[in-house]
Structure formats: structure tokens, C-alpha cells
Amino acid sequence: MDLASAALWAWLSIVIAVMLVYAVRHLVLTLARVGRRQRPYYHELLDSDEPPLSVLIPMHNEGAVADRILSHIVCSDFPKERLQVVPVDDHSSDSTPESLSRFAAQHEYIQPLTRREGLRGKPAALNDAIELTDNERTLIFDADYLPSGELMRGLSAAFTDPEVGAVMGRVVPHNTDAGLLARLLDLERSAGYQIDQQARYSLDLLPQYGGTAAGFRRSIVHGWGGFDPRVLAEDTDLTFQLYLRGWQVAYANWAECYEEVPSTWDGRFRQLRRWARGHTQVLARRWLAVIVSPYLNGWQKLDGLLVLGIYLVPPLLLTGLVANTLLFLNGSTLIAGTVVVSMFAVGYSAFGNFAPFYQVGAAGVLDGSGERLLLLPLFFFMYFFNSLAVTLGVLDGMVDLARRRAPTWDKTRRQGDAP
């Protein structure tokens, strides 16, 4: 074997080792969700005397869905005298301002905030909205979500626990009839929440605050000076800031909130790329702090590092694929390498919520998905699509870090499909 082949083999071995770690992680999470007693949520702490609640809804050109989410909140059974809703019109140029004005005129507790200056983007919008509110319990919904009163009440209940700094609900796509992509994303989301988040919550690992269908204590975020507007993944960043300061993140698996997933490949590509870019920023900021944190035990540190590194998996596997191809072209391929790389490329190709096929399958059984699970093998055909989107996002993030470049917010376009 020549030197080049030896180097390629060494790299391929590293890729395989890392992939094995992630495959085992997901197998452990799947088995823990399926076979182990679950940690209960805070249902029993629900109270008829609702603590006051602020709901923040960042919106940039959300005319297609603005009426729908506000109508949903208006029709909810949450006591309106204890509710403050702040929809943030963040530099919109469509019909969003008219929708907000109409609802504000009819409902006193809906208090729109208009932003026409400063940085556009969710973190900056949330920072301005937080200044307007004074309720400790703050929930966040993206504009395409459909929050119910029970959901808001349930998420808020987690803050009865003084150790909980943030709470996350379960996101469920409602536009699954919008095509193959939406159906695949539904399966992927199911695995990410029903298995991944719930298992990490039950195992006392690090469930994530996801930035929508979620909530946090206002005093914490306000006390830190708000979200960093240069960070695209402000949700992941908040998650790690909380854990690194000794706070907990609660996960409410029953608190299902319906969202619109991208139904176009272009929209999905841009969404994944943005997620990967933001995640890379957070990885660079927090990995060392996770290792030395006095608040996290060994398993939590391992979980935190694996979560921080998860968007590096697709580019890593892609380099493994390239290394394997070069070895083949050099006439020095080893069968085991091809077999293992193929196994990972096929088995681990849902790169949004990062679920291997067995995790998606188990989540589908828990959710009673039925025939939709027959789509499982199709995840492989998204392998290159997902890998490329994530790889470009990671590269974007690295360039941001190297050049200290402030990223621009590239929001996901909504179709406004009826639920």
C-alpha cells in the first residue's frame, strides 16, 4: 500500500470511528425511549391560577400565516387577562403589518412591535420584544405554528420548577400532504422529538431548547443582555448557555405544536444550510466550556459535545465517501471500508434531526405512523442533498468565524398551507 492510500485509509478509519460513536448514541437513545421508564413532565403542577405569560412571535414577511397563528391564540382558552402577545414585525414588506394592526385593534393583549431599523433576524427581534414584556414566563412561536391554550399552559408549567430555565415542546408538521419532502420531514421530526429529545430528557442528558414551541425565563435572557444577534442558532446557543450556568431545560413530549415544514427542496436546502451555519458558530463558542463545566457530569458533557458536533457528521461522512472513492480509483480499496461507509450513508441519512433509520422506525411505531414508514428507504436518496446542504452551512459558519463576518438571516418561506 502506498503512502497516499495509507493516509486515505487512516482518514477513513477516523470517519468510521466517529460514525460508530453516533450510531451507538442513537441506538442507546432509541432503546432508552422504547424500553425504559420515562421521566414525567410537570402535568401535575398545572394550576387553575395561571401565572401571567408573554408570547413572542417573530415575523418577517409572514403575511401568509400571520392571521392564522393570531386567530389560533385568540381562540385558545388561555385566560386573556394573563396573556401578553407580542408579534414582532421584523422589517416586513408584505401584508404582515396590516394583519398585526387588525388584530391589535380588536384585542388589547396583542401588542405588535414594529422593527424597521437595526439588524433583521430572530435574535434581534426577540431582544426588542423582551424589552416590551415584563412577564417572567415567556414563550416563543414561529409564525407558522398553531399554539393551543393547553399547550401554552403546559409549557408554562415547567417554570414551576425553579431549576428550569427553558422548556421545549414537540414540533409536529401539519402539511404532510404537501408532498414527499414534507412526509419525509414528518418522519424525521418524529424521530428527533419522540425519541431523541424524550430519551435525553429521561436519561438526564441535555434536551435542547429549540427556539419555537418553547419558552424561557425572561429574567435569565434579559440578565445576559439578550440573544447575540450575530448567532443564527440562538436556540442552541441559549441551550448551552443555560446548561453551562447550571440551569435545566425541560422537554414536554406531550406538548405538540403544529408547524409547516418546507415543502420545496430549495426551501429545505436553505433551512438546513442555515441550521448548520448557526450550529457551527455555537460549536466554536461552547465546546471548551462544555468540557470544563462544573455543572455537567461526564455523560452530559459527552452528550453536549456530540450534539455540538452533530452538524460535522455529514461533511465528515462525505469526506469518508470521497476517501473511499479515491482508494477505489487507486485500486487499493478494502471491502470492509466500502461496506461500512455504505452502511452509514444508507442508514444515517436523515440529517435534519439526525436520526438513523432504526430511530425513525421506532418513532413511527410510537406515533402510530402506519404506511408512512414505508418511505424509510427513501431517506438514502436524500443523502447527497442533505450532506451538501449541511456541508455548505458548516463551511459558511467556518468562514463567518474566520472573517468575523456577521451572517444574514435567511428565513424559511411559508406556503401558508391550511392545517
Added chain:
Amino acid sequence: MARFGPLRASRRPRLAMDEVWASAAILAALEALLVWRLGDLARTATGLERALGGRPVGTRSLLGAAVSRLDMHVAPLDFRQLAVWAVAGAAAVFLLADAPGVSVPLRFIFAYNAAIVSASAMVMLYRGRPPFEAAAFSDLYARTAVEIWLVLPAFLGVLSLGLPFRWWERLALVSGILIYDVLFSAVRFVAFGSLLGSLGGVTMAPLYLSAGPPLDFVLAVAGYSLLVTRLAKRVRGPEAVQSWTWI
């Protein structure tokens, strides 16, 4: 007042551990049987290859089993043909990047394969020969197929233990996929021989790297999806209440 949300949030499938252990024992026995009778499987595949027009030649011992390769011929390509392949492959990558009417994920798969074809042609232009001689490629394929026969049952068997399949469902999944894969390997082997004979060595890499082991695993996942769909339907049917445990 406490109100519980969707019940699916709090449920877990009831796993009968005695059935899990029994399944594990059966699957381990099947894997042992597979290693023991590997030679029979290899002979079955060779027989099918012969029936499909292939010419099995030579044998090589793998875990004590005699594994035959096919007598293949790789069509020679002169430097002009290789240059055309290299340019056409590279052009296809760019054209596919924005090809209308083809779904984006499929475009990326085609572009990846076009890139490999182009790279193969360039390597062949530089070296004057394909990555593998016909006999070496044939031997590589035959050994890969046998290794996958050994890996697939263990891979699917272990992953099926975590959900409440019945023991015979697990056995059916593993043996069904194995039988299918042995037959599929033989058919694909003959098809590869035919394609290499007509298109030459530039197709060797995409055939092996895209239509080789990845397809075996796609089939395995397809088999798993059939079983898991059946399970998902069963646990929401009339026996649903007995199928779950709560919190």
C-alpha cells in the same frame, strides 16, 4: 387541573423480554448456520450466475467457503474515448446542477456518479489502465457480496431486537433479506460483467460504489420498513391496549 396531552407521548411498546432473548438466540444460530453453510450459499449464487449467462471461473477460499469470480471482459478505451468520458462526466455534473424536471436529490445522486465517471476517465488517462483488472474487480465483487451476506443478518437482527416484533417476524426479515440479497448479488454480478464489457472501465467505480453495497443496505432498510409498518399497524389495532405500557 392536570390534563394529559396525546397518549403517544407517554407510551412505550410492551417488550416481552423472553421473546427478545429467544429471538436473539435464533438469530445468533442463523448467523452461525450462515457461516457454516457459506459455501452452499456461494454455490447457489454461482449456479444462478451461470444460468444467467455468466461464466464462473476460479475459486478463492473465504471463511472456508469456495467463492467463484466471473470471467469478465472490460472493454478497452483509447485516449480519445477516455477524454470524451472525462469531459462528458464533468459537463454532466454542471448540467445536472440546474437541470429542470429532475428532483433535486436525484440530481445530486446523478451528479455524484457523473463526477466519479469523469474522475475514473482522468485516472485511466493518467495511468493507462482501469482501477482494477477484470479478474481483480470480479474477485473484489465476489468477496464483497459474501461479506455483505454475513453482515446484513447481524445488522438487521440486532436492530430488530429493540421493538416488539414476534420472533418469527425477525427471522423472516433476516432470512428474507438474506435470500433476496444472494439472488440479487448474482443478478447484479452478471449485469456488471455485461456493462463493463460494453462500456469499459470508466463505469467500474460507479457500479461498485453506487450500485454495489449501498443498494444492498437500501434493500435491507426497505425490508425493515415493511416489518416496522406492520408493527405500527398492529399496535394501533384491536390489541392496542395490551401492546403498550405507560410512562
